[in-house]
Structures are given as structure tokens and as C-alpha cells.
Amino acid sequence: MTDNQQAAEKGGMPAQGDSALGDRLHVCVGYSCNNNCIFCMESDRDTRFLRLKAQTPEDVRRMMTLDPDAREVMFTSGEPTLHPQLPEYIRMARDIGFPTVGLITNGRRLAYKPYARELLEAGLNHLLVSVHGPNARVHDMLTRSKGSFAQALAGLANMASMRDEFPGLMVHTSYVVNTYNYKYFSEFFDAMRPLRVDQHVFNVMMPDGRGSQNIDTLMARYRDIAEAFRAFSAGLSTEGLSKVFLLDIPYCTTTGLPDQVRGYVERYFHYETGGTVSFGNSGAEQARPGNDGTLMQLSALAGEGSDYDRVAKGVHDAMLRVKRDECAACGFETVCRGVFRSYIERWGWDEFQPVRKDASQGA
Ligand code: SF4
Structure with missing residues (x-):
């Protein structure tokens, strides 16, 4: 059952985080990237390179064993397929016992079929491939990398050709919605039809990192x-709508959409090697400024002197988003994280009108 179907079966809105498949741990391994997207949220590439280049296989193993609920x-992070030890890490995750072992990728290296097969044989069973347009003109302009669209589609085609051999594989696409591509949803959907994709996730661009620098x-x-x-979505079949x-x-801007396609933000956490924070009690949550100046939510998992800081996006988001007094009357208030402050500064509150509580209970 897809995430959308699960939400629909519950008879209401997908609540915040419902799109995540369980408790999702992100393990950052990609210290570089072969795309150069104009909306990339990771604006501090030098810091990322130094931090992830120093990360060892033992670091990766420990991150994957800290939280028994993941x-x-x-x-x-960056492009994980550029990390030479990715197949080893995938195998490690499978052997640790994760039911779902996934990869967020631009898909370019998957164009090399022996490599794509190696990842599947290592245990990869969830793939999220970033494709940001219906064709090379749009996608390559956004990635600023000529040939990136052709390679991503070749990668998806390779995966499609191996679906019968690896029946547990789920393939999703991720499309960062912005001014240059929001008019091409149908064209994109049609371009993806032959590729046996299970779900197309359209993430509206967050004005963060380069997205913030280029917000205008x-x-x-x-x-x-x-x-x-x-x-x-009005032109989609029932099956298409489920994807x-x-x-x-x-939520207040999407009241005209079918409930099953509406979501807010995905939920996940990751670890950063740190040890700079001391915790009094295991499990206590704290917050401190991150390397990029934003606030991170931390949970001590190993007590005083922990080598790893658990970082959740909630506090980071809270720093960047705002609500207004009227939001208190909105039926979505408890699941809504607010609107980006930079968006409100440009365009104001007119399009964010509280939704009646009964109207927010789902059809
Ligand atoms: S709480 Fe405010 S911003 Fe959030 S959905 Fe409701 S009206 Fe919109």
C-alpha cells in the first residue's frame, strides 16, 4: 500500500510526517555532488566535504545502531553514489536488520547498470531519484549539469529493467517545485510512465540554502x-492519483486538492559527529546553533560526551517559519509548521486563510 493509500484509508488528511515510511534515519555519506542545483539546500559544501570525508565506516555503523526504533x-547528502563505499554501507544496513534500505540520489551513476545491480544485490530496496522536469531543457537548467536528465532517466530505466528480479524494490521520484517547473506536472508524469515508478513526490522548494539566496x-x-x-491531478486516473x-x-493553500495527495513535510532525523555537546541525561533534548547558524534539535543517545548528535529538522524549521494570530483558529494548526518567514516578507498573509476545523477533519 502506498503512503497516499494509507492516508486515504485513514479517512483524512495525511498528517505531518505521514509520508515518511516509519522512523526514517538519514545517513549522510555524499561528500560531493556531480550536480550543481540552483535550489540546493546544502549551501556550505566545504564544511560538508570536510565533515563527511572524515567519517569512517565505523561512524556509519554506529549511527545505524544508536536508535533501535529506526x-x-x-x-x-551530496550525491551518495559518489562515495566508493556505498555498496558496503548498504550491505551493512541490511545486515543490521533495517527492513528498508534506501538511497536519495540524482540517479546519474545508476545509468551504469553493473553499478545499479551491485547496489540492489547489496540490499537496496528503496530508491528516491531526483528529477526536476519533464525533459533535459528544464532539468539540466535546474541542475546546471548538462546530461544529468539523460543519465537520471537511464538510471531509472535500468532499475525498471531489474524490478522483476528484485520485487521488494520501491522506486520514487522527487521533484523540487519552483517557478521553472511548476507548470509541467503532467508532462513530467507522462515522461515517467514507462519507468515503473511507484510514487512521484513533488516537494515545494524550501527557501533555505541556495533556495533562499535565489528566492526571488x-x-x-x-x-x-x-x-x-x-x-x-484532476486529469489522473485513480491509479495515477495514488502515485x-x-x-x-x-494545508490552507491546497484545499482544492484531493485529500490523498496533500501533505506537508517529511520527517526524519540524522546524526552529526560532534561530541561538543554534553548531556546530563540520556534521552534529554536540547538545542544549539548548527554549523550553518540555524538551530538544531539534539537528543543525547549515549549520555555525557556522546560522539554523535541526533539532529531533527523540527527546530530548524521553527526558526525559519512563522504563524500569525489567526492561525490559532485553523483546523490544521496542530500539524502545520507555519510559513517561511522570507515568503511572508515578500507576499504577505493573503493566501493563508485559516481552514474551519470541521473542514480539516478530512472527507
Ligand atoms: S495554521 Fe496558518 S499557515 Fe498553517 S495551514 Fe492554518 S492558516 Fe495556513
Whole structure:
């Protein structure tokens, strides 16, 4: 059952985080990237390179064994397929016992079929491939990497060709929605049809990192995105509708959409090697500034002197988002994280009107 179907079966809105498949641990391993996306949230690439280059296989193993409740691991950050030990890490995750072992990737290296097969044989069973347009013109412009679209599609085609051999594999795409691509949802969906993709996740761009630096040219209005998505989803079959999901957009702007495609933000956590924070009690939660100046939520997992800081995105988001007094009357108030402050500073509150509580209970 897809995430959308699960949400629909519950008879209501997908609550915040419902799109995540269980408790998702992100393990950052990609210290570099062969794309150069204009909206990349990881703006401090030098720090990332130094931190992840120093990370050892033992670090990765320990991160994957710290939280017994984690059910899914996703290798990410930069481009994880550029890390020479990725197959080893995937095998490690499978042997530790994660039911779901995933990869967030631009898909380019998957164009090499022996490599794609190696990852599947190591235990990869969830793939999230970033494709940001229906064709090379749009995608390569956004990634600023000529040939990236052709390689990503070749990678998806390779995976499709091996689906019968690896029946547990789930393949999702991720499309960062911005001014340059929000009018092409249907074209994108059609371009993906031959590739046996289970779900298309459309993440509205967050004005963070490079997305923040380029907000004036990249940030589309939520109301325009919602209308384009409404027109797109209205033309889908029941099966098609079960495959698409619009995330990272306030609920009050998407009231015209079918409930099953509406979501807010995905939930996950990751660890950073640190040891700079001391914790009084195991399990206590604290917050401190991260390397990029934003606030991170930390949970001590190994007590005083922990080598790893658990980082959740909730506090980071809270720093960047705001609500207004009227939001208190909104039926989505408890699941809504607010609107990016930088968005409100440009366009104001007009498109964010509280939704009646009864209307927010789902159809
Ligand atoms: S709480 Fe405010 S921003 Fe969030 S969905 Fe409701 S009206 Fe919109």
C-alpha cells in the first residue's frame, strides 16, 4: 500500500510526517555532488566535504545502531553514489536488520547498470531519484549539469529493467517545485510512465540554502502551485492519483486538492559527529546553533560526551517559519509548521486563510 493509500484509508488528511515510511534515519555519506542545483539546500559544501570525508565506516555503523526504533535508513547528502563505499554501507544496513534500505540520489551513476545491480544485490530496496522536469531543457537548467536528465532517466530505466528480479524494490521520484517547473506536472508524469515508478513526490522548494539566496527567481507562489497541481491531478486516473503527493506546502493553500495527495513535510532525523555537546541525561533534548547558524534539535543517545548528535529538522524549521494570530483558529494548526518567514516578507498573509476545523477533519 502506498503512503497516499494509507492516508486515504485513514479517512483524512495525511498528517505531518505521514509520508515518511516509519522512523526514517538519514545517513549522510555524499561528500560531493556531480550536480550543481540552483535550489540546493546544502549551501556550505566545504564544511560538508570536510565533515563527511572524515567519517569512517565505523561512524556509519554506529549511527545505524544508536536508535533501535529506526526502521528505515536512507543514504543521502551530496550525491551518495559518489562515495566508493556505498555498496558496503548498504550491505551493512541490511545486515543490521533495517527492513528498508534506501538511497536519495540524482540517479546519474545508476545509468551504469553493473553499478545499479551491485547496489540492489547489496540490499537496496528503496530508491528516491531526483528529477526536476519533464525533459533535459528544464532539468539540466535546474541542475546546471548538462546530461544529468539523460543519465537520471537511464538510471531509472535500468532499475525498471531489474524490478522483476528484485520485487521488494520501491522506486520514487522527487521533484523540487519552483517557478521553472511548476507548470509541467503532467508532462513530467507522462515522461515517467514507462519507468515503473511507484510514487512521484513533488516537494515545494524550501527557501533555505541556495533556495533562499535565489528566492526571488525560484520561489513560486503557493496558490499558483496548488492550482497547477489541482489541474494536473484532476486529469489522473485513480491509479495515477495514488502515485502523486504534493509536500512542503501549507494545508490552507491546497484545499482544492484531493485529500490523498496533500501533505506537508517529511520527517526524519540524522546524526552529526560532534561530541561538543554534553548531556546530563540520556534521552534529554536540547538545542544549539548548527554549523550553518540555524538551530538544531539534539537528543543525547549515549549520555555525557556522546560522539554523535541526533539532529531533527523540527527546530530548524521553527526558526525559519512563522504563524500569525489567526492561525490559532485553523483546523490544521496542530500539524502545520507555519510559513517561511522570507515568503511572508515578500507576499504577505493573503493566501493563508485559516481552514474551519470541521473542514480539516478530512472527507
Ligand atoms: S495554521 Fe496558518 S499557515 Fe498553517 S495551514 Fe492554518 S492558516 Fe495556513
